[in-house]
Amino acid sequence: MTQDWRDSVELTEQQSLVRRSVRDLCAEFGNEYWRERDRTATYPTEFVDALAADGWLGMLVPEEYGGVGMSTSEAVVMMEEIAASGGGFAGPQSIHGGIxxxxxxxKYADEGLKADLLPRVADGEARIQAFGLTEPNAGSDSTAMETRAERDGDEYVVNGEKVWISRVEDSDYLLLMARTTPRDEVDKRTRGISMILVDLEEAYGNGLEIERIPKTASRAVHSYQLYFDDLRVPARNLIGEEGEGFYQVLDGLNEERLVIAAECLGLGEVALERGIEYANEREVFGGPIGANQAIQHPLAEAYADLLAAKKVIYSAADRLDDLERTAAGAEANVAKYLAAEAAFEAADAAVQTHGGFGVAREYDVERYFREARLTRLVPVTQQLALNYLGERVLGLPRSY
Ligand SMILES: Cc1cc2nc3c(=O)[nH]c(=O)nc-3n(C[C@H](O)[C@H](O)[C@H](O)COP(=O)(O)OP(=O)(O)OC[C@H]3O[C@@H](n4cnc5c(N)ncnc54)[C@H](O)[C@@H]3O)c2cc1C
Structure with missing residues (x-):
């Protein structure tokens, strides 16, 4: 198997090291492993435990708290590699929240909480895999959230509902976004939202019920509906400032969006790789199907678009800290948009190249196709990424 066409950006020494180490670890979990996780809708526990054992869940935790102290530049390499190794989107998604x-x-927790929690995150013992923002009536318009966290003495009392919250059963903690001030009592809808850490073990049966949502893409990584009914959470679990939680989320959004883009990129790369392999192997009318330009060109187009996405992702990951806010947002949204489109194009071309076998589970490309479709929806839809570019970069009027 040649992956030379993937070596299109120059990596730093640190990035090369990450790539080699992650590639070696992923080699233990081949196509069959991921195919089976998807078929049986089973979380890749062994894979996540192996990453945790090598300290990768603490890659963004500073060294002073026992972590690796790396940054987005390395996280993009790691996530691209996991997806490209055969994990597809489910591979990096299985640990995305944890990282x-x-x-x-x-950035925001007080020193006591950091000292208690972060070393345990770094060594893989405590997992903060779940992030709860979306609600049935608040998806793209996330500030429409209605879940309330009302202060009562030294506790918050949480009531409301969340939907599509991923990895809850595979997590020890939930980072919950809830309104501490109702929307009609704040001057801006982005205010009055707070970030609260919920210990899931303590919450189950004490005001939190969860229900798994059956879905068709990335079946190994589950998402849940959450119901809060007078759940009491210690007020010391507030992260950052009360009412400022939405801004704290926005603060890390560009980095996270770039990493998602890298996950889409790796997914597109593995799909393309499988398409190329089959196009070389499969003979129809006495020759390899890859000689037909109707097969070859869609693969070449997918390569061109993946390469464009990759250049944007890696260059943005290097420069993000130096860019002013709108410019960083522009790069992150362009990267996510291009990478999800390129992943879809690559997976579609791979399915078409496989003919009827394109929908057979054993060739994996149908799984990549389902996942590539999902990347156009999460964590932000392609339209919302375009809205950012249209409004913030091009200066066009807002639709909302
Ligand atoms: C598998 C999966 C995992 C997820 N994991 C998590 C998680 O862990 N935590 C979490 O908080 N959330 C999670 N989500 C939720 C995800 O972030 C939302 O689904 C996403 O933000 C879109 O919201 P929505 O589904 O409510 O769509 P809606 O907001 O209802 O939008 C529906 C459609 O209308 C379009 N639209 C809406 N407004 C506009 C506009 N102004 N301009 C143009 N188009 C518009 C949207 O782009 C979309 O195509 C997950 C979702 C999925 C499917």
Missing amino acids: YNSVPIV
Whole structure:
């Protein structure tokens, strides 16, 4: 198997090291492993435990708290590799929260909480895999959220409902976004929202019920509906400032969006790779199907679009800290938009290249196709990424 066409950006020494280590670890979990996780809708526990054992869940935790102290530049490499190794979107998604939810804790939690939690996150013992923002009536319009966290002495009392919250059963903590001030009592809808850490073990049966949502894409990583009924959470679990939680989320959004883009990129790369393999192997009318330009060109187009996405992702990951806010947002949204489109194009071309076998589970490309479709929806839809570019970069009027 040649992956030379994937080596299109120059990596730093640190990035190369990440790539080699993650590639070696992923080699233990091949196509069959991921195919089976998807078929049986089973979380990849062995894979996540192996990453945790090597300290990867603490990659963004600073060294002073026992973590690896790396940054987005390395996270994009890691996530691209996991997806491209055969994990598809489910691979990086199985640990996405575990890595990224530590970021607001590092930036905003008080010292006591950080000292208690972060070393346990770094060694894989405590997992903060779940992030609860979306509600049945608040998806793209997330500030329409209605879930309330009302202060009562030294506790918050949480009531409401969340939907599509991923990895809840595979997590020890939920980073919950809830309104501490109702929307009609704040001057801006982005205010009055707070970030609260919920210990899931303590919450189950004490005001939190969960229900798994059956779905068709990335079946190995589950999402849940959450029902809060007078759940009491210690007020010391407030992360950052009360009422400012939405801004704390926005603060890390560009980094996270770039990493998602890298996950889409890796998914597109593995789909393309499988398409290329089959196009070389399969003979129809006495020759390899890859000689037909109707097969070859869609694969070449997918390569071109993946390469464009990759250049944007890696260059943005290097420069993000130096860019002013709108410029960083522009790069992150362009990266996510291009990468999800390129992943879809690659997976579609791979399915078409496989003919009828394109929908057979054993060739994996149908799984990649389902996942590539999902990347156009999450964590932000393509339209919302375009809204950002249209409004903030091009200066066009807002639709909402
Ligand atoms: C598998 C999966 C995992 C998820 N995991 C999590 C998680 O862990 N935590 C979490 O909080 N959330 C999670 N989500 C939720 C996800 O972030 C939302 O689904 C997403 O933000 C879209 O919201 P929505 O589904 O309510 O769509 P809606 O907001 O209802 O939008 C419906 C459609 O209308 C379009 N639309 C709406 N407004 C506009 C506009 N102004 N301009 C143009 N188009 C518009 C949207 O782009 C979309 O195509 C997950 C979702 C899925 C499917």
